[in-house]
Amino acid sequence: MENMENALRKKYGLLTAIAMVVGIVIGSGVFFKAEKVLTATGGDLPMGILAWFIGGLIMIVCAYVFATMATMYEKVSGVVDYAEVTLGSKYGYFIGWFLAAIYYPTLTSVLAWVSARYTCVLMGWNIVGGEAMALSGFFLLASYTLNALSPKLAGKFQVSTTVIKLIPLALMALIGTIVGLKNGILVQNFTSGVIADVSGSNPLFTAVVATAFAYEGWIIATSINAELENAKRNLPLALTFGTMFVALIYILYYTGLAGAVENSVMMKGGEAGAKLAFSSVFSNIGGAILFVFVVISCLGTLNGLMLGCTRGFYALAARDMGPEPEVFKVIDKNTDMPTNSSILGLMLCGAWLLYFFGANLVPVPWFGPFSFDSSELPIVTLYAMYIPIFVMMMVKEASLNFFKRIIMPALAVCACIFMVVAACYSHGKAVIFYLIIFAVIMAIGMLVNSKKN
Numbered sequence: 001m002e003n004m005e006n007a008l009r010k011k012y013g014l015l016t017a018i019a020m021v022v023g024i025v026i027g028s029g030v031f032f033k034a035e036k037v038l039t040a041t042g043g044d045l046p047m048g049i050l051a052w053f054i055g056g057l058i059m060i061v062c063a064y065v066f067a068t069m070a071t072m073y074e075k076v077s078g079v080v081d082y083a084e085v086t087l088g089s090k091y092g093y094f095i096g097w098f099l100a101a102i103y104y105p106t107l108t109s110v111l112a113w114v115s116a117r118y119t120c121v122l123m124g125w126n127i128v129g130g131e132a133m134a135l136s137g138f139f140l141l142a143s144y145t146l147n148a149l150s151p152k153l154a155g156k157f158q159v160s161t162t163v164i165k166l167i168p169l170a171l172m173a174l175i176g177t178i179v180g181l182k183n184g185i186l187v188q189n190f191t192s193g194v195i196a197d198v199s200g201s202n203p204l205f206t207a208v209v210a211t212a213f214a215y216e217g218w219i220i221a222t223s224i225n226a227e228l229e230n231a232k233r234n235l236p237l238a239l240t241f242g243t244m245f246v247a248l249i250y251i252l253y254y255t256g257l258a259g260a261v262e263n264s265v266m267m268k269g270g271e272a273g274a275k276l277a278f279s280s281v282f283s284n285i286g287g288a289i290l291f292v293f294v295v296i297s298c299l300g301t302l303n304g305l306m307l308g309c310t311r312g313f314y315a316l317a318a319r320d321m322g323p324e325p326e327v328f329k330v331i332d333k334n335t336d337m338p339t340n341s342s343i344l345g346l347m348l349c350g351a352w353l354l355y356f357f358g359a360n361l362v363p364v365p366w367f368g369p370f371s372f373d374s375s376e377l378p379i380v381t382l383y384a385m386y387i388p389i390f391v392m393m394m395v396k397e398a399s400l401n402f403f404k405r406i407i408m409p410a411l412a413v414c415a416c417i418f419m420v421v422a423a424c425y426s427h428g429k430a431v432i433f434y435l436i437i438f439a440v441i442m443a444i445g446m447l448v449n450s451k452k453n
Helices: 014-025 028-032 034-040 045-070 078-087 089-123 130-149 151-183 185-191 203-215 218-227 231-260 263-309 312-317 339-361 377-396 402-427 430-452
Strands: none
Touching: 014 151, 014 231, 014 263, 028 231, 028 263, 034 045, 034 203, 034 231, 034 263, 045 078, 045 185, 045 203, 045 218, 045 231, 045 377, 045 402, 078 089, 078 377, 089 130, 089 263, 089 312, 089 339, 089 377, 089 430, 130 151, 130 263, 130 339, 151 185, 151 231, 151 263, 185 231, 203 231, 203 377, 203 402, 218 231, 231 263, 263 339, 312 339, 377 402, 377 430, 402 430
């Protein structure tokens, strides 16, 4: 474990922790995936709301179980700690390497593009053109700079953007619902049923997997438990209340959105659908102003993901694992940040951004069958990795009561299995090719670690 010279100081309170959970989760996903959920269900609004409910329930159940573990263990990087104490250091390293090499950088890179995407919508630019990719790179560098040079400022930015991002969600949830009830659009959308053809054999599964991206990110808040004041108390509170609040606001927002415009219009609007809805309810000027808040919301989520990304390899190095632990465990005395870990995290973000562009945004994918959606499949992989942790928690944690030791972990296992099955239905053969890439990257991680040992 790291010595005092290379230890991170306690610098975040409960408010920052809650803001991190809410701020990392709420952001691009609810805007980015709302249209996909609507399209996946063929415009069936009740099924879409059910998908948001199921996705939120899965998040809350898993977060509650990890919150229980957080009351008992406080080391360097939440989920890696929990994997280590339940299944041993090798499994802890396995998850830590996955987070550092795949999970953090894939999500962070997608968030950089989504932030650029909505900026381009606001400016009237092409969302897959040079403007969008240049902005994506700039947002990545800006977020890295903020976190690497001033983690305290990054924490304050997280709290500020969390407050800002709730404004458009709350206004659309409230005003959109009222307007929709008055003009009859909400009732029409609720009762119209399926209005378009759906792809895939199970539209509900496809929709739930789409919500996974919108709900994901809460686990990244556990990466700062070593820097959190009274982490055993504050982290569980942040996870529990933060995830419940997120699920509620998402469902209300999605309902308000259905009161703004007809489902058919929203589905045709594509990436501009959210802007169209805001303009319909709040006028063009008001819609544009609120859409600026949407962009800020996305940047706040990007900041939270980058916060986890910069600490990925540090979490391994602090355990004397992974490539060159002595290099990646070094903490800069002036900024109190693991600088070398941060630089490698940024480089991987750039690589995954390039992959996302070539696999998902060009007319003909660069990577052939190995082109997959890096905004969803890594998330589902992590849910699969949770399953052994939850099972061993039921076996080992005899000090807990029956509800915390058996019932909630069992529900969490069922939730994770559901996500894996839903992903297979949703993505089909792409899952196989993703797993090949996953296996290669994980094998490299295992070789690097075994060679060092």
